[in-house]
Amino acid sequence: MLDENAFKNFKLPRYEQVRWQIQKLLVQSKWTIDEPIPSEQELASMYSVSVGTVRKAVEGLVEDGLLVKSQGRGTFLRQPNFATSLMRFFRMRNQFGEDVQPIGEIKKLEIIEAVPAINQKLQLSENDPLIYIERVRLNENVVVLSEKIWLSAQLFSALKEVALKDFANLLYPFYYEKCGQFVSSAVEQLSFKKNLQDPYLANQLSEALVQVCRVAKDIQGHPIEYRESLGFAENFNYEITIH
Numbered sequence: 001m002l003d004e005n006a007f008k009n010f011k012l013p014r015y016e017q018v019r020w021q022i023q024k025l026l027v028q029s030k031w032t033i034d035e036p037i038p039s040e041q042e043l044a045s046m047y048s049v050s051v052g053t054v055r056k057a058v059e060g061l062v063e064d065g066l067l068v069k070s071q072g073r074g075t076f077l078r079q080p081n082f083a084t085s086l087m088r089f090f091r092m093r094n095q096f097g098e099d100v101q102p103i104g105e106i107k108k109l110e111i112i113e114a115v116p117a118i119n120q121k122l123q124l125s126e127n128d129p130l131i132y133i134e135r136v137r138l139n140e141n142v143v144v145l146s147e148k149i150w151l152s153a154q155l156f157s158a159l160k161e162v163a164l165k166d167f168a169n170l171l172y173p174f175y176y177e178k179c180g181q182f183v184s185s186a187v188e189q190l191s192f193k194k195n196l197q198d199p200y201l202a203n204q205l206s207e208a209l210v211q212v213c214r215v216a217k218d219i220q221g222h223p224i225e226y227r228e229s230l231g232f233a234e235n236f237n238y239e240i241t242i243h
Contacts, residue, residue: 018047019057026066026077026219036074037067066184066219077182079173102137102144104171106164107200109133111153118150121215121226129153131160135171136200146200146230155181155224172216181224186216198230208233 012020022043038046043054058075061067068078112132119126131153137145149171151159158178168174172183193209203209209230216225 014049015053015056015060018043018049018053019060021047022057022061023066023219026061034076036070036076039074078184102139104167104169105136105138106167107134107136109159109164111160115150118226122150122152122223124152131156134200143200143202144231144235146198148228150226152224155179175225182218183216183225184219185221186214188212188214192233193230196230201230201232203232210236 022037026037037043040051040054040058043058044051047054058067062069062075065078067075069075110132112130114124114127114129116126118130119128122130124130131151133147133149133151135147135149136143137147156175156179162178168177175181175183189212191211191213193211195205196209197203197205198209201209210233212229212231214225214227214229215223216227218224
């Protein structure tokens with residue numbers, strides 16, 4: 001994203017300028033997912049432009065996936081549905097054969113010194129401390145996924161005050177609630193691992209594992225979380241619909 005000084009040097013249409021201003025507002029303000037942003041009339045008054053200009057700016061942000069319109073309710077900050085993202089790679093079923101969403105449980109949270117490779121992924125300075133989290137996902141009280149998570153200790157400092165048992169099952173809405181950090185998108189990379197033993201999965205070295213590495217980004221496209229998820233290859237599932 002352009003910074004403000006660079007942005008002013010470009011002669012862009014008015015609706016693009018308003019679009020950028022609204023995006024700045026999304027970054028600076030804290031709306032809940034259920035709270036609409038200001039109406040088109042309010043935004044038009046705020047930026048001294050016509051409602052038509054605001055509408056065009058908002059439509060651009062809807063197309064970008066940052067906002068979503070709800071008929072009769074207003075326009076809302078769009079929360080990507082990460083609840084089932086790992087289920088594209090891992091299929092979990094209960095004893096009745098029904099698909100289920102594993103339950104998350106935080107096992108460890110600590111402040112650690114900078115890790116060069118991780119700091120680089122998060123675009124932090126080489127000396128910035130990190131928050132390191134170990135988390136498991138359980139299906140019927142059996143660990144099916146093991147996760148390692150790294151965050152900026154500065155951006156996510158409020159997490160240090162939260163008891164492990166009080167962390168929500170879905171972390172991204174929890175990040176937003178506690179730290180004001182909104183995850184807007186993510187990039188994932190999948191690979192298969194051999195001769196790797198995870199203490200939470202308690203797997204045998206002979207068992208193949210699937211690793212999903214994710215870099216989650218905020219509205220501005222800055223990386224704010226790096227996560228490595230491990231699961232059993234026997235649970236691997238990938239399905240895609242091509243139109």
